[in-house]
Amino acid sequence: MSDFINNFWNMYVVVLVIASLLFCAFIIMSNKAARSSGPVELHGHQWDETLAEWNNPLPRWWVWLFWITIVFAVVYLAAYPGLGNFGGKLAWSSTGAYDKEVKDAEAKVAPLFERYAGMDVQQVAADPEARAMGQRLFLNNCAQCHGTDARGSRGFPNLTDGDWLYGGTPEAIKTTLVNGRNGAMPAFGTTLDGEQLRDVVHYVRSLSGLTTDNVRVQRGKATFAANCAACHGADGKGNQMVGAPNLTDATWLYGSTEALVTQTLQKGRNGHMPAHGELLGDKKIHLLTAYVWGLSNNAAGAK
Numbered sequence: 001m002s003d004f005i006n007n008f009w010n011m012y013v014v015v016l017v018i019a020s021l022l023f024c025a026f027i028i029m030s031n032k033a034a035r036s037s038g039p040v041e042l043h044g045h046q047w048d049e050t051l052a053e054w055n056n057p058l059p060r061w062w063v064w065l066f067w068i069t070i071v072f073a074v075v076y077l078a079a080y081p082g083l084g085n086f087g088g089k090l091a092w093s094s095t096g097a098y099d100k101e102v103k104d105a106e107a108k109v110a111p112l113f114e115r116y117a118g119m120d121v122q123q124v125a126a127d128p129e130a131r132a133m134g135q136r137l138f139l140n141n142c143a144q145c146h147g148t149d150a151r152g153s154r155g156f157p158n159l160t161d162g163d164w165l166y167g168g169t170p171e172a173i174k175t176t177l178v179n180g181r182n183g184a185m186p187a188f189g190t191t192l193d194g195e196q197l198r199d200v201v202h203y204v205r206s207l208s209g210l211t212t213d214n215v216r217v218q219r220g221k222a223t224f225a226a227n228c229a230a231c232h233g234a235d236g237k238g239n240q241m242v243g244a245p246n247l248t249d250a251t252w253l254y255g256s257t258e259a260l261v262t263q264t265l266q267k268g269r270n271g272h273m274p275a276h277g278e279l280l281g282d283k284k285i286h287l288l289t290a291y292v293w294g295l296s297n298n299a300a301g302a303k
């Protein structure tokens with residue numbers, strides 16, 4: 001657990017700490033003025049014309065406080081980490097304390113997770129307590145990208161609308177969560193010339209009934225068949241195998257304006273959904289799968 005590259009810095013800290021403690025003790029000892037019963041003398045310094053200082057010893061309680069702090073430091077350093085590499089007799093560490101807390105917390109919820117792990121996704125999604133747990137997991141792990149209400153934003157899919165890039169069956173959702181997903185929409189900025197690009201943008205927008213230039217739509221159709229149909233399908237309805245969105249509906253991941261569709265085609269798009277399988281483990285993934293599935297399949301779940 002050492003952070004030092006070699007023992008020199010370890011010894012340096014040890015010596016520094018011990019020397020400081022000894023030095024503090026020395027200062028206290030060397031300032032110990034004997035209490036005399038006779039008259040107290042003046043120090044001999046004078047400020048502001050008349051302000052003089054009596055040479056009284058420090059109050060006893062104060063000196064004791066100094067000694068107590070020194071003793072406390074010694075006891076503390078014997079018990080807890082602080083003296084160079086020495087971990088202390090109690091072998092306490094912040095990571096150890098954290099691990100124990102996590103373990104205790106997990107032991108407490110384990111039976112609950114266990115129960116839900118044995119139920120299928122539809123049943124879990126119908127259980128209000130499981131939904132509440134799924135929601136908490138979602139807020140902790142997913143909301144930063146998909147929003148607290150799971151409705152997403154540009155580039156981050158809405159998970160409540162029943163429209164899926166990769167499929168909305170429990171199996172497909174689970175695969176998404178465990179392995180993550182990488183959207184790969186190639187850039188056509190160099191493959192297509194400016195006119196072809198504009199034509200195909202018009203064609204794409206025509207698929208969902210947005211206003212377009214009919215001549216361009218006719219020309220764009222051929223460009224689409226040659227360059228886009230492989231992924232988005234001849235009819236533009238998309239392909240969940242590669243996460244190619246349906247271009248004929250009103251749901252847009254990156255925006256439907258001419259400018260945004262042009263940008264999508266020119267530069268390509270690479271949405272990245274990180275893998276969560278290892279991070280969360282089977283049982284949490286199961287709860288989250290049910291939560292996400294419930295958002296669009298379960299009237300009660302989509303709150």
Ligand code: HEC
Binds near residue numbers: 155165177181183184
């Ligand atoms: C770093 C941002 C980020 C985080 C965190 C994240 N996601 Fe995603 N997620 C995305 C992006 C981006 C996509 C779209 C991927 C694409 O464009 O191909 C996506 C896609 C998805 C999909 C597929 C949607 C579809 O239409 O098929 C699901 C389901 C999903 N995420 C659920 C979750 C859940 C549940 C969590 C939390 C465990 C989560 N995501 C965490 C960014 C994120």
Ligand code: HEC
Binds near residue numbers: 230
């Ligand atoms: C190799 C497969 C592939 C090809 C070829 C391809 N696309 Fe895509 N396209 C995708 C994928 C995958 C996405 C989603 C990207 C993401 O999730 O980040 C996408 C996204 C899009 C979007 C964004 C949709 C939205 O909801 O915002 C549009 C528009 C689009 N493609 C149009 C086209 C056009 C037009 C062509 C042909 C010039 C084309 N694509 C060629 C795979 C492809």
